[in-house]
Amino acid sequence: MEEVWDKHAEIWSEWNYSPDMIIEGNNIILDWMRSLPKKGLVLDEGCGVGQYTICLSKLGFKSVGIDFSTPLLKIAKKNRMKNRCDYELASGDITNLPFKSSTFTIVVSAGIIEHFKNTETAIQECGRVLKSGGALFIHVPQKIGVFTVNKLLQQLLGLWKEGYEKSFTPWKIKSLLIGAGFEVKSAKINPIGEGRIPMVGKILKTLDAPFRMVGLGGHHIHIYCIKK
Numbered sequence: 001m002e003e004v005w006d007k008h009a010e011i012w013s014e015w016n017y018s019p020d021m022i023i024e025g026n027n028i029i030l031d032w033m034r035s036l037p038k039k040g041l042v043l044d045e046g047c048g049v050g051q052y053t054i055c056l057s058k059l060g061f062k063s064v065g066i067d068f069s070t071p072l073l074k075i076a077k078k079n080r081m082k083n084r085c086d087y088e089l090a091s092g093d094i095t096n097l098p099f100k101s102s103t104f105t106i107v108v109s110a111g112i113i114e115h116f117k118n119t120e121t122a123i124q125e126c127g128r129v130l131k132s133g134g135a136l137f138i139h140v141p142q143k144i145g146v147f148t149v150n151k152l153l154q155q156l157l158g159l160w161k162e163g164y165e166k167s168f169t170p171w172k173i174k175s176l177l178i179g180a181g182f183e184v185k186s187a188k189i190n191p192i193g194e195g196r197i198p199m200v201g202k203i204l205k206t207l208d209a210p211f212r213m214v215g216l217g218g219h220h221i222h223i224y225c226i227k228k
C-alpha cells in the first residue's frame with residue numbers, strides 16, 4: 001500500500017496549488033476550524049505533501065503531520081520551507097499512531113479513513129489520541145452519486161491510482177463515528193470539482209444534480225465531531 005502513495009510524490013509535486021487559494025476558497029474543514037481557539041496541538045493524519053498542514057500553520061495552529069510515505073514527507077518538508085510555515089512532521093502508521101493517548105486537541109483526517117478495510121480501527125485511533133472534548137474533522141468519499149460511478153468505471157478500466165478506497169453513505173460514516181464515542185456536530189458534502197478535464201467535470205456535475213437535490217451526490221462528506 002505504501003508504494004501506491006509513494007508514486008503520488010511525482011503526481012502531487014507537479015501540482016502547483018497555492019495554500020492561500022485553499023484557505024480563501026470554500027474549504028469546509030478550514031472554514032469550520034477558522035473560529036476555533038488556536039491552542040493545543042493539531043494532528044494532520046496522512047498529511048501527504050502537507051496540503052492541510054501548511055494551511056493549519058497559516059491559520060495559526062500548532063500542528064504535526066504524520067504519513068508513512070517517505071517521498072511524500074520529503075515534499076511536505078520542502079513545502080514547509082517554501083511556505084515559511086512551522087509544523088512538525090513524523091513518519092508512522094495511522095492504524096497504530098506513535099503518540100500517547102489524549103495528546104491532541106484536534107485531529108484532521110482528510111481523505112484517509114476510506115483507504116482502510118478496518119474502518120473502525122482507524123477511527124478508534126483518532127479517538128485514542130484526542131483529548132476528551134477535542135474535535136475530529138474528517139472527510140471521506142460520499143457513496144451515492146456520480147462520483148462513485150466514475151470511480152467504479154476508472155477501476156474497471158485500470159485507470160484508478162488511489163489503491164484500496166471505499167465510499168460511505170452519510171448515515172454509515174456518522175454511525176461509525178457515534179459508535180466510536182464521537183458526537184456529530186455538523187456534516188456537509190462538497191460538490192464534484194472541475195477535475196483535470198473541465199469538460200468531464202461539467203458533465204459529471206450535471207449528471208450529479210438530481211442526487212444533490214436530495215442531499216446526496218457530490219464528492220466527499222465532511223464531518224465535524226467531538227470526542228465525548
Ligand SMILES: C[S@@+](CC[C@H](N)C(=O)[O-])C[C@H]1O[C@@H](n2cnc3c(N)ncnc32)[C@H](O)[C@@H]1O
Nearest residue numbers: 005046047048051067068069092093094110111
Ligand atoms: C488521499 S491522500 C490524502 C493526503 C492529505 N490528507 C491531503 O488531503 O492532501 C492519503 C494519504 O494517507 C497516507 N497514508 C495512507 N495509509 C497510511 C497509513 N497506514 N499510515 C500513514 N499514512 C498513510 C498516504 O501516504 C497519503 O499521503
